[in-house]
Amino acid sequence: MLSILVPHPIHHNNRELKEIWNDELAQKIRQSVLDGTYEYCSKEFCPSLNTLLNTDIIPSNFIEKSKLPYNYSDIEISNYTIENSAVIEQTPGEINFTFDKSCNLKCPSCRSQQIMASGEEVEKINNTLDYIEQHFSKNIRKIFITGSGDPFASRSFRRFLKNFDKEKFKDLNLIHLSTNGNLFTPEAWDEIKNSREFIKICEISIDAATKDTYENKVRLNGEWDKLMKNLKFIIELDSIQFLRFSFVVQQKNYKEIVPFIEMIYHLSKKRIEKFGEWSTVIYFSKIDDWYVMDNETFNENAVWKKTHKEYYKFIEEIQKIKNFSNKIKIQTNFNDLINKKLLL
Secondary structure, eight states: OBOSSSOOOOOOTTSOHHHHHTSHHHHHHHHHHHTTOOTTBOTTTOHHHHHHHHSSOOOTTOOOGGGSSOOOOEEEETTEEEEGGGSOOSOOSEEEEOSOOOOSOOOTTTOSSOOOOOTHHHHHHHHHHHHHHHHTGGGOOEEEEOSSSOTTTOHHHHHHHHTOOTTTOTTOOEEEEEEOSTTOOHHHHHHTTTTGGGEEEEEEEOOOSSHHHIIIIISTTOOHHHHHHHHHHHHTOTTOOEEEEEEEEOTTTGGGHHHHHHHHHHHHHHHHHHHOGGGEEEEEEEOOOOSSSOHHHHHHHOTTSTTSTTHHHHHHHHGGGGGGTTTSEEEESOHHHHTOOOOO
8 A cells, every 4th residue: 555645657548558557666665565564554544554553453454474476686787686586477366446536525625525536537447348358367276346536426337237247357356446425226236247256355434323424425426225135135145256345434433443343243144154264354544645635635634634623532533443343354554553552
């Protein structure tokens, strides 16, 4: 996860993806992972690093360097010493579709207005999908759709899922959907039947435990009653092996942290009993600055900052997460605060 606080752009519209894949910056980022510095990553916002540094849990995406399948020998490229494993001849095994911002919602934490691709922009997105199919598909094992909008609101991503051709993605074993859930209906699920066998992980971003907060504060354009109806349908889909319900914590909703846990646990209790404790997870994350809010507005929302006037009230709420550890799995990038001892 690249730090939002110190952005490092990788994609440039005038360069092909294959060229970017092994350029100097990409190699440096890989090297920072291999040498353990993670200098391009945010130890505050990345949940894996936050967990590794602040708990006794080692997330599964960290492995010992000695177990990596590479031969290590330092070489010099562009006056920067890297290991040859930072240069990868094979195309990516995982790819994240974040090149369409289309979404049916206009959440203030993400955007200042509703965004829906149209015209030439849709054509450009479709061309990118065609490029990926042509040059990258043979090695892809995992596809993530999408961290930039909603897969069911995107005309292009929905078409991709509907017309999915598994013959072009012979090594694929997983599609991870990230959605707000409002458009995830039985009809939409039926429409994408060509790709459903690969959709084994689904994340639903909600950010609230009440209709008022959802519709009027954090998920503008969202419909709470429709979401609740869709959630009951989604939770009963046996083919989805892992469900994650995410909650971006901010001043507007931090008092609903506990009600949110209770709500998701109540909805998912039978699923957890049937498929095990890791079949359903809740994820709490800090609101981040995506450059859609001015500094004053962001600081008003960033209740996790020690300078916030409600910081200590927030700490009391976030620490209540520990009370649910024996009921439902909870992931977060608040690990440094959950176990924090405060002099109130």
